[in-house]
Amino acid sequence: xxxxxxxxxxxxxxxxxxxxxxxxxxxxxxxxxxxxxxxxxxxxxxxxxxxxxxxxxxxxxxxxxxxxxxxxxxxxxxxxxxxxxxxxxxxxxxxxxxxxxxxxxxxxxxxxxxxxxxxxxxxxxxxxxxxxxxxxxxxxxxxxxxxxxxxxxxxxxxxxxxxxxxxxxxxxxxxxxxxxxxxxxxxxxxxxxxxxxxxxxxxxxxxxxxxxxxxxxxxxxxxxxxxxxxxxxxxxxxxxxxxxxxxxxxxxxxxxxxxxxxxxxxxxxxx
Numbered sequence: 200x201x202x203x204x205x206x207x208x209x210x211x212x213x214x215x216x217x218x219x220x221x222x223x224x225x226x227x228x229x230x231x232x233x234x235x236x237x238x239x240x241x242x243x244x245x246x247x248x249x250x251x252x253x254x255x256x257x258x259x260x261x262x263x264x265x266x267x268x269x270x271x272x273x274x275x276x277x278x279x280x281x282x283x284x285x286x287x288x289x290x291x292x293x294x295x296x297x298x299x300x301x302x303x304x305x306x307x308x309x310x311x312x313x314x315x316x317x318x319x320x321x322x323x324x325x326x327x328x329x330x331x332x333x334x335x336x337x338x339x340x341x342x343x344x345x346x347x348x349x350x351x352x353x354x355x356x357x358x359x360x361x362x363x364x365x366x367x368x369x370x371x372x373x374x375x376x377x378x379x380x381x382x383x384x385x386x387x388x389x390x391x392x393x394x395x396x397x398x399x400x401x402x403x404x405x406x407x408x409x410x411x412x413x414x415x416x417x418x419x420x421x422x423x424x425x426x427x428x429x430x431x432x433x434x435x436x437x438x439x440x441x442x443x444x445x446x447x448x449x450x451x452x453x454x455x456x457x458x459x460x461x462x463x464x465x466x467x468x469x470x
Contacts, residue, residue, distance in 0.1 A: 218260070220245055221368070222375045223252030229379025230386070234433060234443065234454045241436055255378040256371075274347065282347060302344050308337030312366070328373045335366030391445055394469050396430040398442065399423035401462035406430075408444035408452050423464060430455075432467070440465060 227248060228238055281294035312334035315323040323330055338359045345355040398406070399416070403425050406413065410429040433441040433454060440457040447454075457463055 215260075216249065218371065219249045219252045219256055222256040222371055223248030223250070225372050225375035226255060226379035226382070227251050229376045230383045231434070233380070233383045233449055234441070236433070236441060236454055236456075240439070240456070241434065243436075252375070255375070259374060274343075278347065298344055298348060301340055305337040305340035305344070308333045309341070309362075312337060328370065328377070331366045331369035331373060333366075335363055335370055338362035338366060387447065387449070390431050390443070390447055392470055393431050393445075394467050395428065395445070396432050396440075396442060397466040397468065398427040398430055398440075398457065399464040399466070400425045400427070400457075404455075404457070406442075406455050409446035409448075411444045422462070432465075435459075 224238070227241075227243065231238065231241065277290075278294055278297075281288075281290040282298075284291040286292075311322075312330060315326050315330040315333075326333070342355060342359045342363065345351045345359075398404075401423055403413075404427070406427050408429075412428045414426050414428075416424050416426055429445050430442045431445055431447070433443050435441070438459050440455075440459060440463075442455045442457060444452050446452075
């Protein structure tokens with residue numbers, strides 16, 4: 200018994216890790232994409248994406264788990280006994296009526312989701328994140344109806360789970376992208392108050408922008424000849440610094456990629 204349980208736990212951990220990785224990848228791409236930085240330049244590791252997803256991914260995942268546990272408890276406590284009762288009992292009739300209502304609502308939900316996919320401009324875009332949410336809930340609801348009533352079919356056992364997974368991944372993507380955009384907005388809004396980066400370089404660099412200053416270094420024997428101020432650190436990888444101006448604006452200012460070599464040095468001034 201211990202081995203199947205261990206396999207189940209490991210499988211769940213692998214699924215959760217994959218979801219966190221995907222969530223972190225989409226969130227990171229949305230954040231740094233607004234600065235014109237491709238993820239291929241960052242060369243982040245798997246752990247980096249997972250760590251970047253935890254604060255944003257855990258609340259919806261925990262909420263989803265709580266909802267599923269609550270629904271499972273409701274089914275065991277009331278729905279299953281009512282469906283197993285005599286057909287003449289009031290509880291059985293109420294449960295059957297509820298099943299029919301759930302079925303009708305879910306079928307309409309799938310129809311709306313299909314319409315949203317076909318007519319993206321008129322239906323899909325106005326629905327926004329509601330479209331994948333409707334698809335996920337409708338497919339999962341029909342799966343529940345089939346399981347509760349025993350009316351399983353090839354469609355119910357193959358197509359509906361696939362639609363639920365697709366809708367769930369779609370919803371995660373939308374939420375992750377929105378989270379990345381919001382993080383990017385907060386980062387840009389807080390740039391003036393972030394620690395200032397002072398860049399020293401042996402060669403003159405094409406770095407300029409609102410609030411960025413450059414001054415020559417005339418100290419004899421110094422390796423560095425130029426000093427740049429008014430910069431902020433966007434992110435630091437193993438061999439690159441990604442810097443932006445303190446008054447950076449999207450669509451107007453550049454993101455500066457500076458190689459981490461012996462000819463450059465960065466000082467950080469806290470605020």
